[in-house]
Amino acid sequence: MNVNSILSIGIAIASLNLLTQATLAQTSEPVQSCRNYVGNSIPAFRNIPLSEIEVSPQDTTAGVTTVNWRITSGVASGTCTVAADGKISDFRQNPPAEPINAETHPAIEQQWGEDITPYRGQIEPGSVQRLQSRPGRRNQTTGEVSPEELVTVYRRHMDGNTAWVMVRGQLGQAGWINESRLLLLSQDIGNYGSSSAVEYSWGEEIPPYRTQITNGISFELLHRPIRGEGLPVAPIRGNEGVIVYRTHQDRGLTWALVKGEFGQEGWVNTRRLIRPQR
Numbered sequence: 001m002n003v004n005s006i007l008s009i010g011i012a013i014a015s016l017n018l019l020t021q022a023t024l025a026q027t028s029e030p031v032q033s034c035r036n037y038v039g040n041s042i043p044a045f046r047n048i049p050l051s052e053i054e055v056s057p058q059d060t061t062a063g064v065t066t067v068n069w070r071i072t073s074g075v076a077s078g079t080c081t082v083a084a085d086g087k088i089s090d091f092r093q094n095p096p097a098e099p100i101n102a103e104t105h106p107a108i109e110q111q112w113g114e115d116i117t118p119y120r121g122q123i124e125p126g127s128v129q130r131l132q133s134r135p136g137r138r139n140q141t142t143g144e145v146s147p148e149e150l151v152t153v154y155r156r157h158m159d160g161n162t163a164w165v166m167v168r169g170q171l172g173q174a175g176w177i178n179e180s181r182l183l184l185l186s187q188d189i190g191n192y193g194s195s196s197a198v199e200y201s202w203g204e205e206i207p208p209y210r211t212q213i214t215n216g217i218s219f220e221l222l223h224r225p226i227r228g229e230g231l232p233v234a235p236i237r238g239n240e241g242v243i244v245y246r247t248h249q250d251r252g253l254t255w256a257l258v259k260g261e262f263g264q265e266g267w268v269n270t271r272r273l274i275r276p277q278r
Helices: 003-041
Strands: 053-061 064-071 077-082 088-093 114-123 129-132 140-145 150-159 161-167 174-178 180-184 204-212 218-223 233-238 241-250 253-259 265-269
Touching: 003 053, 003 064, 003 077, 003 088, 140 174, 180 204, 233 265
Parallel strands: none
Antiparallel strands: 053 064, 064 077, 077 088, 114 150, 114 180, 129 140, 129 174, 150 161, 161 174, 204 241, 218 233, 218 265, 241 253, 253 265
């Protein structure tokens, strides 16, 4: 083998090493972004060390990487969608595999109320909330949920004028809680959104809060938070209660992604919102 051949092989190996290092660097950044987001931005997981959050890349398309995440204890898993700039554009947690039943949660009384179609909710901001073994006040504690923690709601019971719901938290804890402590996010437990027309990728997620549309006539929510580009997707009434869970800035205007009282979703200029009621 002559000198030129040896040099060619050496150059090829060096190029391959550089390519491998570049690929690993491109992959490690989204993976670390996902780990940091799960451990630092999701209320239920903030007490879990980052070393206990497993992450692995699933695929990358047009600079956007989907990353699988999993708590090593197995209590939760899901995916992050990481944009090219490292920001999380979508976060999902897989629904729990096992149901709430007498075997998995023997302390929880499940004969109250009736089963409902599971939906995704969020604990209101403020303080830690206690989960109970049965609907009503001062019953056995079965766990706790953090402020703003996502929960899945499975059952509902009316006690006079008070509604109680049976929920599961992000760490697998379950029990009954007063329904007034929840913010409704979506009837689809795998996603925040429900309308294929609405674009959910704009802006950033915020802790959901309740507010109202300003007084006035009905108008249309829009599919996109860009002035002059949004198309009508759903009607909203003056004074209608809404939940805000995402915002976007566009040329000096602030837009909010909202869910109305009838489950309709879309973007609205925040000038149309009454001061948030937190």
